[in-house]
Amino acid sequence: MRITRPSTIRTIRRVRGTAAPVVLASCVALALAGCTGADTGPAAPDASPASSASEPASEPAAVAASAGGDWSATAAQVAPSVVSISVRTSQGGGAGSGVIIDEQGHVVTNHHVIAGATEGGQILVTLADERVFEASVLGSDQASDLAVLEIADAPADLTPIEVADSDELVVGEPVMAVGNPLGLSGTVTTGIVSALDRPVTAGSAEPSASGAQEPVVTNAIQTSAAINPGNSGGALVDANGQLVGINSSIAALGPESGNIGIGFAITSRQMRSVVDQILETGTVQHAYLGVGVGDVIVEVDGAQRWAAGVANVAPDGPAAQADLQEGDGILAIDDEAVDSALSLIAQIRERPVGTEVTLDIVRDGEAQEVTVTLAARP
Template sequence: MLLSSGVTLGGVVAYDQLLGSDGASTAATSSSSTQGPVSTASSTSDPDWSAVAAAVTPSTVEIQVAAQGGTSTGTGVVLDTKGNILTNNHVVDGGQQVQVTLSDGSVYAASIVGTDASTDLAVLRLDDPPSDLQPATFGDSSSVAVGQDVMAIGTPLGLQNTVTTGIVSATARPVTTTGQQPDGSDSTYTSAIQTDASINPGNSGGPLVDATGAVIGINSSIAGVASGQETSGSIGLGFAIPASTAKLIADQLIDGGTAQHAYLGVTTTDGSAEASGTTRTGAEVVSAEDGTPASKAGLRKGDVVVAVDDTPVDGAAALTGVVRGLAVDSEHTLTVVRDGSEQQLTVTLTAAS
């Protein structure tokens, strides 16, 4: 599965491909997840990564998926004591048999509770969960800052409980993944956390944690240099789905197996406009359908959306990614450039049909 985005290094890759028997790539929260801080001796100013790893590893699992075309391996995060596990949709897509290995090596059968291709998230549930499951703690991804220390935990190339460290390289990075459908109906748009922590095939669905051990993102893709191979290893450009989006979708999947998505009701393209003598790039409105949140908010053709609340928008994919990470019925402020000046419009998002 190749992902295309603003990254120009050869594309972004959803890196846990389904492997056939010949090894060739064939492409392919619950309330308890908001428990108190992880008990570690670490601090944000002087991270003790050994303590963080010891605290978070028990909440991280290896996922093995058997499908018609072969097998794949990914990572997951324990959401609660009921055995719900959060991972990426592309890890389990097409899976006929799922097996989860805990950090202590114990192996359990699992079933798919629900999947959401548009955010690349899925929830599994252990068929017979142990009584001592340790749920992960989820942090506030909206407060993530560029330059802060982070750790990625997962199963790269089948090596379970591997930890790597780095920093947050960027926030609200628009990443667009193109799936296998010719019409693009299975494309994923994410307003992602970018990190230089080493992420490789097998890390998908694993946690990106801060120096306190709180999950701030779910690792999902990497950028790769163009080559004869469809995927490559880490070059220091990894992307994670923000924890706020992950929890929003996971809670819905646990409740009903499906997820609703926020809807703005606008068609946009990459564009730019001048405001107060400065050129701003953003999502230029091509049309706003009557009766939609966009039209009710006053968006009109030619407007260039440059921000949603405090999140900058530099193009059409960025706007889609931001909106998909927001809750249905939530109210937000759109900053638009119109007739040479910035304006703020208030919009209430509805559910996509």
């Protein structure tokens, strides 16, 4: 039996800033049945990924063992890796944050921070020591809301951030957000990891290069560290000062409200996958399962559970090759729970093309496992 899950309508906003200081009332907001959204407000400099976006650092430079640890040392460690981003176009301007990922001058930020500059306009990157450089968009991916900038004539003394494995995070772990919310440069806020694998859809869908609507869906880290307009593209770091996520959006009670203690960050796992592809090829491929799904309730071992229900299977796609069938209910992927269609989409998008995954499914009341190799989305 297929049951549609009642949706909770929240106002969600991205956290890009505007070029000039604004009040929260001017922020763009969107009511969505999801957990993220769009915001506008002043810029935010932030920390960045390690000198190689593909390999986590092995030795932390600073340790703040708990929420009561030495966060001042963590802030000092991360600050040089944080930049603020200012975008100037003929239609106006915007601002946000970015993270230095290598010594060659590559900076990670959110796609929505620089989207207005992709067809002309100027991007300025301001380092923590106030030096200002022009930058260009090396590559951008609206589906993951990530972009890579390249600083022109990058100085030799850049400080890339160290990158941790976001898969090692646990709920309750202390974290710090670094950025420039509402134009207040060098701001750091602390909190905890409130939830993991939080499926989030942020903002409205934008047309992709092919003209198709491309919704932003991420398998996000939820945090209580205060994130406000201007934090977009900034760093979420662990107690060792290592990057675990890219701050991207907040939940809000209305178009005029600010932080309410629910912020979201794109995982370093997904960031590394997208950034590596941009640096290598300039484009990004996304994983594809090849099913249409909806929210359903299935019965497992005498109990009812929410699942992602398979509504249809694309011919010759990965799911068809693995013999997934219409009516199957997907409960988990690689032992990570799936309780909705959005949850499954977020989990798939976080994984690289070619990944072999194990799906826990229910078919005709019987639990079983199916192994699928994810292909590149057509």
